[in-house]
């Protein structure tokens with residue numbers, strides 16, 4: 001279970017302190033999916049980064065199976081990211097000097113969670129078999145995002161954190177990529193927290209919530 005309690009985060013800007021998260025409360029069971037919505041600048045990416053351990057909150061708590069994330073050392077946060085989290089961003093963030101096969105295996109190898117059978121299954125489901133020796137620049141946007149999803153899921157992470165994962169794709173590719181993502185996370189048993197602007201895509205997840213005024217305004221089952 002991912003539990004977020006009274007999370008606060010402000011940023012220093014030339015204009016002064018900018019409060020972004022002002023008491024966010026959220027719960028997400030492992031294996032379930034939640035769409036995080038809200039206007040541009042409402043703090044969706046900020047919240048995702050805090051859960052990923054890429055940044056630290058000012059106050060409040062993030063608990064993973066009752067284990068707090070805050071107060072951990074950088075090394076412990078890095079371990080959390082490597083072992084328990086898969087990240088997918090709008091920009092695919094593939095490693096340009098590695099081919100598709102090496103990109104796919106990269107994170108799972110780093111986390112010592114390389115499972116050749118599962119990886120072969122992901123390759124087949126994501127339709128990547130004929131692309132394994134290509135480099136990211138030789139792929140379409142949809143293909144690159146399928147590689148990014150495969151890479152994020154290769155280590156069967158407990159949590160998949162996705163920031164507008166289909167934001168750069170057209171509607172048809174977007175639907176196809178989200179379908180695959182949701183099927184594969186269900187098979188991997190991962191919980192999903194996905195930032196999206198699209199009510200149509202959000203409707204495909206089990207739950208939805210809305211960030212406004214620094215807080216979660218509505219949550220529905």
Ligand SMILES: Nc1ncnc2c1ncn2[C@@H]1O[C@H](COP(=O)(O)OP(=O)(O)OP(=O)(O)O)[C@@H](O)[C@H]1O
Nearest residue numbers: 011012013020038039040041042043044045046047
């Ligand atoms: N490192 C930073 N330093 C200063 N301000 C920041 C920083 N990161 C984010 N912000 C500000 O915090 C606010 C929330 O940003 P965030 O990226 O979380 O919003 P968002 O809801 O994901 O927006 P979008 O939908 O446009 O991606 C914005 O006003 C942004 O400018």
